[in-house]
Amino acid sequence: MHSPETPKTPSGKASKGTVKVIASHDRLQLRFRYGGERHYLSVGLPDTPTGRMVAQQRASQIQLDILSGNFDTTLAKYKTAPAEPVKIKLTAPSIPELWEKFCEVKEPVVAPGTWRNGYCVNTSHLGRCPHKQLKDAQKIFDWAMTHLNPDPAKRFIQALSSCCRWAKRNDLIDQNPFEGLSGDIKIPKTSDDRTDIDPFSRAERQAIISGFENNQYYAYYTPLVRFLFCTGCRPSEAAGLQWKHITTDDIIFDQAVVDSVRGRVLKDGLKTQLKRKFPINKQLRQLLTAHRPSQAKRSDLVFPSSEGQFMNFHNFRNRGWSAVLEELGIRYRKPYQARHTFITHCLEEGISVSQVAKWVGNSPEIIMKHYAGTLARFQVPEI
Structure with a gap:
C-alpha cells in the first residue's frame, strides 16, 4: 500500500x-x-x-x-x-437455565412416558427446591434427602448430574458438581410388581376370570382378563393392541400405550424390544373370535375402555380388579401378576426358559433370575 x-x-x-x-x-x-x-x-x-x-x-x-x-x-x-x-467476568448459568436447555434437547428423543414420569417430575422438584446455583450442589442434595423419598431423590440427583455432564460437554460449565453424589443415596428394597413374583394359582386364575364374567359391573373386562392370563403380555401392550395385529396364527406386539403430558398415547415399540410374535393356540383363537365385533376395523383397539378410548389400567386396577378380588376373597395382587402367572405356569409345564422368554419379551437370563424361586420348587426327578 x-x-x-x-x-x-x-x-x-x-x-x-x-x-x-x-x-x-x-x-x-x-x-x-x-x-x-x-x-x-x-x-x-x-x-x-x-x-x-x-x-x-x-x-x-x-x-x-x-x-x-x-x-x-x-x-x-x-x-x-x-x-x-x-x-x-463470566457468570455461571443457574441450574434451571441449564435444565431448560437440557430438556429442549431431550424432549424430542425420549419416550413420552419417560418425559412425563422423569423429566417433568424432576422439573417440578427443581422448581420447589430453593437452591438454584451450581455452587449449591450439596445444599440441593440435602434438600432432596429431606423433602423426597429415597428413590425420587436419587433419580433427581442423577438427572441433575446428567444435565451438568451434558452442559460440560458443550462448554457451558467447567465441572459437574453432582458427579457421584447419587451414589450416597441408598434405596431400600421395596416391592415392585415387575420383579416381585407372586403369581396366582390355577384355581385363583380361573376364579378371577369367572368373577369378572359374573360381575354385573365389570363383566365387560372379562376378555381382557382372559387375554392377560393367556399371553403374559404387559398391560400396556394389551392396551395398544389393534385388530390389524391379529393374524390367523399369531399376535404381533409392536406398540404400547403410555402416559404422557398429553394424556395416554400410543408408542411404537415395546419395553425391551421393537416387536415380538406370539402364537395363537386354540384357547386364544376362541377368545379372540368371540370377542371381535362384527364391524371391527383393522385400526380399532382390541381392548378399548368402556368409553372406546385407551384402557386406563390405573382405574381398572383400583376399581374393577380390586372389587372382584375382594368379592372372591383372593389376596390382592396387581394385574401385572397375570404376566408372572403365565410365565410361572409355563415353566411348571416344562416349557424351556428360552421359549418362555421369547413369548413374553424377556431374556432367558431375566427369566432365570426372577423366577429362580419358582424353579427351585421343582422336585429333582428320579433317574
Missing part, C-alpha cells in the same frame, strides 16, 4: 513539519524530522485501510504541532497506550 502524498518543497524535499505514514513489516509507523533528528513513531496498528486512516490523523496532529510550535518533544502526546484487555 502507498502512503498519502506529502507536501514537497520546490527542491523536492519534504517541507518542515511533514510527517509520513510508512509500513514496516506490515505495521504502520510515522516518520518525520524535528530538531535536526529523524523520528520513527509506531502507530501500533496493522497496514489496513482503517489503520491508515488512524495513522494519518495522528500524522496531521504532529505536523500541526510542529508548524505551530507546540510539538511535544517527549512524543508522549502522540503515543496511544494499548487498550487494556476487557476482563469479562
Whole structure:
C-alpha cells in the first residue's frame, strides 16, 4: 500500500513539519524530522485501510504541532497506550437455565412416558427446591434427602448430574458438581410388581376370570382378563393392541400405550424390544373370535375402555380388579401378576426358559433370575 502524498518543497524535499505514514513489516509507523533528528513513531496498528486512516490523523496532529510550535518533544502526546484487555467476568448459568436447555434437547428423543414420569417430575422438584446455583450442589442434595423419598431423590440427583455432564460437554460449565453424589443415596428394597413374583394359582386364575364374567359391573373386562392370563403380555401392550395385529396364527406386539403430558398415547415399540410374535393356540383363537365385533376395523383397539378410548389400567386396577378380588376373597395382587402367572405356569409345564422368554419379551437370563424361586420348587426327578 502507498502512503498519502506529502507536501514537497520546490527542491523536492519534504517541507518542515511533514510527517509520513510508512509500513514496516506490515505495521504502520510515522516518520518525520524535528530538531535536526529523524523520528520513527509506531502507530501500533496493522497496514489496513482503517489503520491508515488512524495513522494519518495522528500524522496531521504532529505536523500541526510542529508548524505551530507546540510539538511535544517527549512524543508522549502522540503515543496511544494499548487498550487494556476487557476482563469479562463470566457468570455461571443457574441450574434451571441449564435444565431448560437440557430438556429442549431431550424432549424430542425420549419416550413420552419417560418425559412425563422423569423429566417433568424432576422439573417440578427443581422448581420447589430453593437452591438454584451450581455452587449449591450439596445444599440441593440435602434438600432432596429431606423433602423426597429415597428413590425420587436419587433419580433427581442423577438427572441433575446428567444435565451438568451434558452442559460440560458443550462448554457451558467447567465441572459437574453432582458427579457421584447419587451414589450416597441408598434405596431400600421395596416391592415392585415387575420383579416381585407372586403369581396366582390355577384355581385363583380361573376364579378371577369367572368373577369378572359374573360381575354385573365389570363383566365387560372379562376378555381382557382372559387375554392377560393367556399371553403374559404387559398391560400396556394389551392396551395398544389393534385388530390389524391379529393374524390367523399369531399376535404381533409392536406398540404400547403410555402416559404422557398429553394424556395416554400410543408408542411404537415395546419395553425391551421393537416387536415380538406370539402364537395363537386354540384357547386364544376362541377368545379372540368371540370377542371381535362384527364391524371391527383393522385400526380399532382390541381392548378399548368402556368409553372406546385407551384402557386406563390405573382405574381398572383400583376399581374393577380390586372389587372382584375382594368379592372372591383372593389376596390382592396387581394385574401385572397375570404376566408372572403365565410365565410361572409355563415353566411348571416344562416349557424351556428360552421359549418362555421369547413369548413374553424377556431374556432367558431375566427369566432365570426372577423366577429362580419358582424353579427351585421343582422336585429333582428320579433317574
